[in-house]
Amino acid sequence: MRAAVVVAPDKPLLVTEVPIPAPGPGQALVRVITTGVCHTDLHAARGDWPVPPKADLIPGHEGYGEVVALGEGVTTLSVGEKVGNAWLWSACGTCEYCRTGWETLCLQQKNGGYGVDGSFGEYMLVDERFAARIPEGSDPDEVAPILCAGVTVYKGLKETEVKPGQWVVISGIGGLGHVAVQYAVAMGMRVAAVDVDDAKLLLAKHHGAEVTVNAAKTDPVAAIQERTGGAHGVLVTAVHTEAFGQATGMCRRGGTVVFVGLPPGTFPADIFSTVLNRITIRGSIVGTRQDLAEALDFYARGKIHPTITEEKLDDINDVFERMEAGKIEGRIVMRYVDA
């Protein structure tokens, strides 16, 4: 099968022929129809995180496709069914985290497109317990980004604890952020969008943001305070550490900042104002299978329409260069077959 392989950190991916994987017990083989390209895939290719990906990785964890073969003992999937892979590719199911609704924190978890091969190839493997069940009638291009961007920002917005009618800042209006604006609007929140690129802010307005701030042109903290009175919550999806240091200052007293963006590095946090204003800073990673089912339901009900540009697998290195330059509006989706 044709696949894009990370042959070495920070080197271009090699698009080449590799063997079609065989489904093991409890697994299914999926013919990939479309896959989103997440900035995490770029981090994996660049090797810029503390934990390296598997050797000869096939990235991709927003893969949508059709089950074509079942491994031994599979009982909950059938050939022809439409499924997706996800970052949370599998978890142990028996540890304290798995038992208490936090399978995303399971120490035995496997991660699609990072620890196990993902969807940047014509076929991929899924674990029957964690394969995303795709709603009937889903658009192959639109539904793929829900598998990571969608579930991540949906969970992140829940973690901000922002209520309907209250203000949430979405900082970073890329693949995740432009979908976050839509989930926030659908969840009844008022949205203020922050990015460093006017084109992204235009996209945010298109998707329902009431306030937009270009952090490259003005102080985003002062602008958010002036135009919202301070946000009840801030969701940071940006790929620059600067956005993380700015987030707490955008909050009103008692506000919650949720970080999902993962640029390498650290951020400054002012102790006194964090304590005095009772600011909560929370990390959030993807979502559980239940969160994903809920995020897919928002999509199935027509509340979420990712802005998509379709590209080819052979152009993945060019896509990564444009992503690194912050030039991608919405989400890139690669399509392998028409279906």
Ligand SMILES: NC(=O)c1ccc[n+]([C@@H]2O[C@H](COP(=O)([O-])OP(=O)(O)OC[C@H]3O[C@@H](n4cnc5c(N)ncnc54)[C@H](O)[C@@H]3O)[C@@H](O)[C@H]2O)c1
């Ligand atoms: N926590 C999780 O579970 C999770 C899940 C998916 C992705 N991620 C991470 O989220 C990040 C974003 O992913 P993506 O696919 O949306 O990336 P993307 O490249 O599509 O978008 C990044 C956005 O950040 C904006 N940006 C850059 N500097 C900024 C600044 N100083 N202030 C505000 N905005 C700024 C860019 O203009 C761009 O719009 C990546 O680091 C990715 O690894 C985390």
Ligand SMILES: CCCCCCO
């Ligand atoms: C710690 C890595 C989290 C990445 C989630 C999928 O983009």
Ligand SMILES: [Zn+2]
């Ligand atoms: Zn992702």
Ligand SMILES: [Zn+2]
């Ligand atoms: Zn577990």
